[in-house]
Amino acid sequence: MIKRIVAVAALIPAMLGTTSVVAAAQPAPKAPAAVVTLTYDASRAGTWAAAITQGVANWNSAVHNVHLQPASSPGSADYVYVATSGWPQTTLGPIFPGGSGEVELGQEAITEGYDATRIAAHETGHILGLLDHYSGPCSELMSGHGPGTSCTNAKPNATEAAQVDRNYANRAAAVTPQHRQIVVDVWSGAALVRDN
Numbered sequence: 001m002i003k004r005i006v007a008v009a010a011l012i013p014a015m016l017g018t019t020s021v022v023a024a025a026q027p028a029p030k031a032p033a034a035v036v037t038l039t040y041d042a043s044r045a046g047t048w049a050a051a052i053t054q055g056v057a058n059w060n061s062a063v064h065n066v067h068l069q070p071a072s073s074p075g076s077a078d079y080v081y082v083a084t085s086g087w088p089q090t091t092l093g094p095i096f097p098g099g100s101g102e103v104e105l106g107q108e109a110i111t112e113g114y115d116a117t118r119i120a121a122h123e124t125g126h127i128l129g130l131l132d133h134y135s136g137p138c139s140e141l142m143s144g145h146g147p148g149t150s151c152t153n154a155k156p157n158a159t160e161a162a163q164v165d166r167n168y169a170n171r172a173a174a175v176t177p178q179h180r181q182i183v184v185d186v187w188s189g190a191a192l193v194r195d196n
């Protein structure tokens with residue numbers, strides 16, 4: 001019994017030395033970034049309500065540095081969703097609190113056969129600062145109309161989510177643009193970007 005105690009006593013300093021080396025080799029945990037909360041108003045979105053709710057939920061599940069939620073009152077929203085008869089178009093972000101973005105959810109894309117939730121989530125991606133990538137696969141939300149009407153994926157992929165997290169990682173470094181850009185998603189043709 002005494003031999004076992006001596007052996008264990010001899011191992012303890014060695015074990016402690018190994019443990020402290022391993023702990024020192026691991027990087028210190030980073031302080032969590034403050035989450036940016038963006039509020040939206042969907043009161044003028046009409047039949048798009050369910051698509052917006054699901055699209056926002058998909059983004060909130062995928063990203064960590066920004067959280068989307070309904071505004072407490074319409075006039076206090078950072079961006080709005082509006083149902084229109086034309087093609088979808090959106091203010092290009094990233095939009096920050098106090099911003100004034102607008103997502104126009106165009107009926108023409110629905111008429112062409114595109115999925116409402118994919119459209120709402122895609123247009124929300126523009127609010128979060130992502131550009132179109134029409135040549136991408138269906139697994140890319142920002143490929144928009146590129147994969148055709150059979151594509152109903154309304155979730156951002158890991159690359160898209162990581163870019164949005166980078167867009168909101170350091171709010172203090174964000175620069176408010178001097179003009180607004182609007183991305184016009186003509187889902188049956190090429191997208192246009194115009195300055196306002």
